[in-house]
Amino acid sequence: MTEKGHGAMDVVVFGAGRIGRIHAGNLARQPGVRLKYVVDVNREAAEALAREHGAEAVEADVALADRAVGASVICSSTDTHADLIERSATVGKHVFCEKPADLTVARAQACAQAVERAGVVCMIGFQRRFDPTFAAVKARLDAGEIGTPEMLVVTSRDPGAPPVEYIKRSGGIFKDMLIHDFDIFRWILDDEAETIHATGSCLTDPSIAEAGDVDSTAVTIRTKRGRLCQINTTRRAAYGYDQRFEVLGSAGMLQAGNVRPTEVTAYSAKAVSTDVPEPFFLERYRAAYAHEIAHFFEAVTRGTPVRTTIADGVKALELAEAATRSWREGRALRIGEGA
Template structure:
């Protein structure tokens, strides 16, 4: 039996708790959250206990932790859990700064603990199937990736102010998809953006619409377009052009029923938000983490993946602010960036 401590009893914490307790040989022992009513309600739901960080990490019976708390706590909790010898599942991003993310990765390496970062899109059945077909050579060598990622609406301004900005908060998933699908590292990146959907976003110091172009070290190309507003639902899709053809991964809709009439043909709009769109992916990633714990298999999304995605997010942020394309001259070394 593997006993877990969960940090964070908010929206994503509830999802992870529910998926975790479904796994065989697992027990959720502690729930930790500064908002006691939320922690208490979630703990009661799953037969767990309330605890603080010291109690949860100091219990030798706890073998692993799930970090679903606010982003500004991630690095501290990863480092503390690694130093306590606990396996770690942590929601993205590792931190809002590359330096602190690298410190977290070093703590994981130094203590030799298992650590997985929650890039759930890699576990989406449609996206994973597309990746498998690329690996089987169905479209030859991938040459270009085009990603569309649009939220139904912007989050509250209070959240935006502490989120690290759209590139770290929203596009970090798309940047991870780029690395995963193309299997290459970025060399040049140009990011631009505007505030087109909500003046509150501008007042919070951020943008809500972006366009990012990436060229890899091997000359592969990627374009990512994102928006905080899609009136028709949560729009998540991409296509990969290869030397022998193209693969597309489309949206998920509540049903696949289509209506045909003299007035036209209609289908359901996409799922309303990420909770519904990635329901299966969240379940699959937690099952994968538990399997890695019990069978010793490598995790698919490592803390190094988290660091690399954040490096690209920071690069994109700087590109947008400077209004120019930037080059990553040394892989992973953002300090070495120069004008392209």
């Protein structure tokens, strides 16, 4: 870690899009951290974000060459992640990278090796593990409140599909959307998949099917210890962003529910009603994004372990690849089963 005389760590953010702006804002609020550079192929976006935080918009080379920069926060498009992880690690910068490290397991593994060789911290942005509700379930589970976990049901629904152009480059719904759910699965059940079965349908927009993808999926995983997990996902829930899971244990159950904008309950002649959930990930996981950035800098500063390693990223990606194959081939697979 390179620290400047003023005692703060300089940081570069790659990517000035929606999520880059979120991370930039959160690290600006982080004591002992200074946003020095913003890098984006869209120079205007880079400059706007840089200006907002008293940083500088530069080319990647400049930022990576600056020895004062202690960490790279990578929020650029997915196809640039692996390169930036490797280049950052090589010059000794700690890495925070949005999921996924890459769309292929092989390349993600190469990144993991590069990080290990360099001895830098590398954290993957599975922000859901930092959501206060999800994290509380995990903590209570670990404290034994419901005994041994036996079954996990994950509901993960987006409010609407992205443009088909995005879907075509996304690696498919299992890598693009469910990668988060696969990470939740490993984290909550504390076990690895033995078999996986995935099926899906295109129910909301035929152009998604034409792009070779589905918009609705149902995945079942059985773990090495026999625990069961079911994940249901859709690209389009008419009522908004639906992010819940429940874990059944030998002594009880814990449910993680949605977050609502307000706690108003309205009584009319027809119904008693409350708010729909927060509309999408930026609102739903606002606190999670703040906590994960704080966690990253704490890990960097104090040498504590990160909660979401690049190895977790690789594992989730392996599940996404297996799910994709299971869906395409219409059969259940054993994980590790050769092609």
